[in-house]
Amino acid sequence: MTFIAKPKVTHPSLPQNALGLTRRAYEGALSTLCAGCGHDSITAAIVEACWGLSLEPQNLVKLSGIGCSSKTTAYFVSGAHGFNAVHGRMPSIATGANAANRRLSYIGVSGDGDTLSIGLGQFCHAIRRNLDMLYIIENNGVYGLTKGQFSASADIGSRAKRGETNRQPPIDPVLLALDLGAPFVARSFSGDKRQLVPLIEAGLKHRGFALIDVLSPCVTFNDHEGSTKSYAYTREHYEPAVRADFVPREQPITVDYAPGEARQIALHDGSRIVLRKIGAEYDPTDRAAAGAAVQARGGSGEYLTGLIYVDAADRHPEFHQVNATPEAPLNSLPFEQLSPGSPGLRKVLARYR
Amino acid sequence: MDATDTSHPDYYHRVVDCQWACPAHTDVPEYIRLIAQGLFTEAYLLNRQSNVFPAILGRVCDRPCEPACRRGRIESKPVAICRLKRVAADNRGDITGRLPPVPRLKNGKRIACIGAGCASLTVANDLLPLGYEVTIFEQYDRPGGLMRSNIPAFRLPEPVIDEEIGLILGMGVELRLGERIDSLGALIESGRFDAVFVGSGAPKGKELRLPGRDAAATNVHIGISWLESVAFGHVDRIGERVLIIGVGNTAMDCCRTSLRLGARTVRVIARKPRGFFKASPWELEDAEEENVEILVNRSPKAFMIENGRLAGMRFECMEYELDARGRIVAERVVGEQFLPADDVILAIGQENAFPWIERDIGIEFDKWNVPVVDAKTFQSTRPGVFFGGDAAFGPKNIIWAVEHGHQAAISIHRHCQGEPLTERLSPGVNLQSRKMGMHEWAYANDYAQIERRLMPHVSLKERFKKLNIEVELGFSAEQAAEEAQRCLNCDVQTVFGAKLCIECDACIDICPVDCLTITNNGPEAELRARLKAPAENLAQPLYVSAALPQTGRVMVKDEDLCVHCGLCAERCPTAAWDMQKSLLHWPHAEDEARALEQRKPKIA
Numbered sequence: 008m009t010f011i012a013k014p015k016v017t018h019p020s021l022p023q024n025a026l027g028l029t030r031r032a033y034e035g036a037l038s039t040l041c042a043g044c045g046h047d048s049i050t051a052a053i054v055e056a057c058w059g060l061s062l063e064p065q066n067l068v069k070l071s072g073i074g075c076s077s078k079t080t081a082y083f084v085s086g087a088h089g090f091n092a093v094h095g096r097m098p099s100i101a102t103g104a105n106a107a108n109r110r111l112s113y114i115g116v117s118g119d120g121d122t123l124s125i126g127l128g129q130f131c132h133a134i135r136r137n138l139d140m141l142y143i144i145e146n147n148g149v150y151g152l153t154k155g156q157f158s159a160s161a162d163i164g165s166r167a168k169r170g171e172t173n174r175q176p177p178i179d180p181v182l183l184a185l186d187l188g189a190p191f192v193a194r195s196f197s198g199d200k201r202q203l204v205p206l207i208e209a210g211l212k213h214r215g216f217a218l219i220d221v222l223s224p225c226v227t228f229n230d231h232e233g234s235t236k237s238y239a240y241t242r243e244h245y246e247p248a249v250r251a252d253f254v255p256r257e258q259p260i261t262v263d264y265a266p267g268e269a270r271q272i273a274l275h276d277g278s279r280i281v282l283r284k285i286g287a288e289y290d291p292t293d294r295a296a297a298g299a300a301v302q303a304r305g306g307s308g309e310y311l312t313g314l315i316y317v318d319a320a321d322r323h324p325e326f327h328q329v330n331a332t333p334e335a336p337l338n339s340l341p342f343e344q345l346s347p348g349s350p351g352l353r354k355v356l357a358r359y360r
Numbered sequence: 361m362d363a364t365d366t367s368h369p370d371y372y373h374r375v376v377d378c379q380w381a382c383p384a385h386t387d388v389p390e391y392i393r394l395i396a397q398g399l400f401t402e403a404y405l406l407n408r409q410s411n412v413f414p415a416i417l418g419r420v421c422d423r424p425c426e427p428a429c430r431r432g433r434i435e436s437k438p439v440a441i442c443r444l445k446r447v448a449a450d451n452r453g454d455i456t457g458r459l460p461p462v463p464r465l466k467n468g469k470r471i472a473c474i475g476a477g478c479a480s481l482t483v484a485n486d487l488l489p490l491g492y493e494v495t496i497f498e499q500y501d502r503p504g505g506l507m508r509s510n511i512p513a514f515r516l517p518e519p520v521i522d523e524e525i526g527l528i529l530g531m532g533v534e535l536r537l538g539e540r541i542d543s544l545g546a547l548i549e550s551g552r553f554d555a556v557f558v559g560s561g562a563p564k565g566k567e568l569r570l571p572g573r574d575a576a577a578t579n580v581h582i583g584i585s586w587l588e589s590v591a592f593g594h595v596d597r598i599g600e601r602v603l604i605i606g607v608g609n610t611a612m613d614c615c616r617t618s619l620r621l622g623a624r625t626v627r628v629i630a631r632k633p634r635g636f637f638k639a640s641p642w643e644l645e646d647a648e649e650e651n652v653e654i655l656v657n658r659s660p661k662a663f664m665i666e667n668g669r670l671a672g673m674r675f676e677c678m679e680y681e682l683d684a685r686g687r688i689v690a691e692r693v694v695g696e697q698f699l700p701a702d703d704v705i706l707a708i709g710q711e712n713a714f715p716w717i718e719r720d721i722g723i724e725f726d727k728w729n730v731p732v733v734d735a736k737t738f739q740s741t742r743p744g745v746f747f748g749g750d751a752a753f754g755p756k757n758i759i760w761a762v763e764h765g766h767q768a769a770i771s772i773h774r775h776c777q778g779e780p781l782t783e784r785l786s787p788g789v790n791l792q793s794r795k796m797g798m799h800e801w802a803y804a805n806d807y808a809q810i811e812r813r814l815m816p817h818v819s820l821k822e823r824f825k826k827l828n829i830e831v832e833l834g835f836s837a838e839q840a841a842e843e844a845q846r847c848l849n850c851d852v853q854t855v856f857g858a859k860l861c862i863e864c865d866a867c868i869d870i871c872p873v874d875c876l877t878i879t880n881n882g883p884e885a886e887l888r889a890r891l892k893a894p895a896e897n898l899a900q901p902l903y904v905s906a907a908l909p910q911t912g913r914v915m916v917k918d919e920d921l922c923v924h925c926g927l928c929a930e931r932c933p934t935a936a937w938d939m940q941k942s943l944l945h946w947p948h949a950e951d952e953a954r955a956l957e958q959r960k961p962k963i964a
């Protein structure tokens with residue numbers, strides 16, 4: 008970490024977004040993570056994405072649990088709402104907040120411990136509910152905050168800094184999410200902002216549950232030889248499946264794509280994801296094929312990255328549709344509408360007698 | 361692009377914009393740090409090593425360092441480098457015993473310097489400690505050259521000049537005042553000197569030959585001669601209405617001096633629009649503060665005489681067409697105007713004049729009738745005769761003359777030791793890490809968001825009471841402390857080791873001014889366009905690393921706007937970035953002497 012704050016001085020020709028804000032307006036507090044932590048790069052990617060989407064800071068909600076990853080919500084968009092939940096319980100808080108106000112953008116940042124161990128049940132149910140949020144897992148394969156024990160995402164055979172070898176199979180959040188029916192599943196790497204930033208933008212604009220599992224090397228406890236989540240290992244075993252660009256609603260698609268080369272997926276607000284193939288044919292709208300591809304690469308120690316799956320046909324109703332939540336935030340509804348009053352309450356209770 | 365060769369002494373030198381722009385390469389960031397620590401004497405001595413006259417230059421330097429200052433590119437105003445120099449001079453302690461010692465045993469070589477201005481004094485300053493005997497010939501009865509005669513006392517008080525010149529004279533110069541050299545040939549022929557240095561300045565003001573010039577002779581003055589007469593007390597008044605022709609720094613001195621000698625309305629007349637003024641912006645500002653009126657686009661046509669006396673001048677009113685880059689593409693006369701005046705001062709430039717140098721003594725003159733001087737060695741075409749200051753390449757300013765003096769001193773030393781003049785020592789740069797421990801750096805790397813401090817002035821009411829009331833009061837202790845914090849420490853360099861980099865992006869994410877990018881290499885123009893923030897200032901170099909180990913991409917740094925905050929190094933998990941102080945070694949005559957000494961065979 009550092010004790011030296013990033014000075015307020017900026018590049019004089021820093022570009023401004025539609026709100027007239029520079030990227031610097033989307034920064035947060037001074038990071039207290041280790042220097043070189045992948046999480047800080049993801050924070051920078053979130054800053055870049057929020058700036059690029061011209062999000063009004065007060066319309067963003069940042070949620071997290073416990074762990075190194077969960078500290079990072081303090082390090083971006085200081086003007087946003089934030090909630091630092093109990094360990095593994097962020098999805099519950101997200102559900103409540105989401106139910107109360109569906110107009111805000113929700114971004115949850117969690118880690119492999121917070122999501123795949125203590126919070127695994129919460130994580131699964133958030134997917135089942137198809138919460139309208141972007142869920143980022145900052146996945147480094149170790150418990151960094153408690154000095155580097157293996158986490159549930161550590162691969163078999165992966166070695167810890169002290170030399171022990173992990174012999175338990177990993178839980179792959181991408182496979183889990185595919186299995187549970189998540190409509191937007193992606194994997195990326197903290198060291199590849201070109202891929203990560205459009206994924207975050209698309210994930211924020213996508214309606215329903217969007218998962219991005221980001222490989223984020225722990226520079227202190229898991230960046231050595233024998234680790235399968237180090238910077239060097241990730242770069243060597245990194246295979247982008249497809250290239251996904253995010254094009255906001257107001258921006259026309261200016262690049263000419265050769266016929267058959269690009270494919271557009273429209274999101275609910277009118278923005279689009281433009282998919283372009285890289286090398287081998289890959290169809291991110293085929294859930295079964297996506298699962299098989301991830302599994303096949305995983306078996307040989309490779310990381311398939313990019314937009315792994317997106318529900319282009321919009322088959323799964325999301326949380327608000329299922330629960331018929333009001334369009335307006337609850338805090339803007341008049342008391343009479345929010346409270347059934349004594350006669351109303353009696354009627355409700357009568358149903359259970 | 362090829363990987364940048366940072367071992368070349370120019371690379372890191374150039375990052376220190378102020379030092380690169382200074383003709384004498386004064387170590388500005390270091391002396392500002394010394395001032396910040398309250399070590400004024402040390403700051404003064406560091407200045408003196410390169411620029412010899414810190415108290416004088418701290419007031420009247422042309423300060424090429426300030427327009428170059430990186431701070432000026434990040435905000436609008438550069439660090440007040442010149443004013444800080446004066447702070448060091450104003451607050452310094454006793455320096456006796458801290459100047460280079462002059463040996464009692466001389467080396468038997470005698471040097472003549474012509475003119476006791478800044479160039480000759482610098483030569484003396486550099487050669488006396490090496491055992492040379494230096495004689496300076498000066499036509500007037502006081503030393504200082506144009507520093508004394510052309511810069512008014514309200515900008516540069518006499519005691520300041522006397523003190524700094526005194527330091528050099530105290531080293532044992534043989535000063536021959538009132539001795540004008542009328543024949544260089546005779547001086548050389550006398551055989552009394554092993555080398556001659558001509559530092560006689562550019563003493564001739566340019567003339568303006570227009571109708572009525574001769575008839576108005578008593579009330580038309582040549583700027584630099586007039587300032588000289590004022591400085592030596594020969595002139596102590598001027599008419600009520602004064603016109604100054606020309607808008608350079610001499611014009612500014614003339615108009616402000618006129619106000620102190622009784623003029624009521626002073627107008628400065630410029631031929632061209634404001635963007636073309638030769639005067640330094642701060643000198644213009646100071647003159648305008650004293651209510652001097654500057655009239656633009658007026659071209660002098662004639663001196664008007666009434667009753668045998670100057671009545672004023674007639675001007676053509678001009679109009680200019682400028683192109684997109686601000687250059688004049690067309691001009692036309694749109695009218696005429698008469699401006700009344702009791703006196704006119706011509707300040708339209710000056711030139712060298714060498715009526716006292718015979719044309720047959722082996723010194724070649726060029727088509728403009730100035731001697732041919734080597735730009736590196738400052739030797740004329742006659743071995744052993746050297747030129748420096750305004751006498752060498754025409755009017756520049758003090759700081760240039762000082763550097764000429766340093767270089768000429770090296771040449772004179774090599775000449776006297778029988779060494780080839782061109783095989784001089786090369787400059788060098790030393791780097792030393794500023795890392796002290798975890799999160800500890802041996803320099804103040806906080807970016808201080810402070811605006812440039814303003815120089816306090818004597819009130820407009822007070823300052824005209826006497827000719828020699830110094831207008832600028834100098835920075836207060838608080839102002840100096842704050843201004844010193846504005847320096848970005850550009851000499852604390854960001855040094856990158858590609859081998860150690862794991863491409864974690866930490867430095868790129870934290871850089872406040874977006875000057876770092878990890879990307880695929882490419883040709884410079886194309887690379888400049890696709891950096892995190894486009895590198896549009898072509899005057900500033902890109903740093904390109906060797907290929908990075910993991911991906912073969914390169915680290916690119918745009919040097920333009922780096923604030924040297926050190927966060928890249930602070931955030932780097934592998935210490936691939938380090939903050940290292942660069943120390944420029946710019947050789948002077950004493951270094952040459954030491955190097956020559958070391959080469960001599962040792963007698964066992």
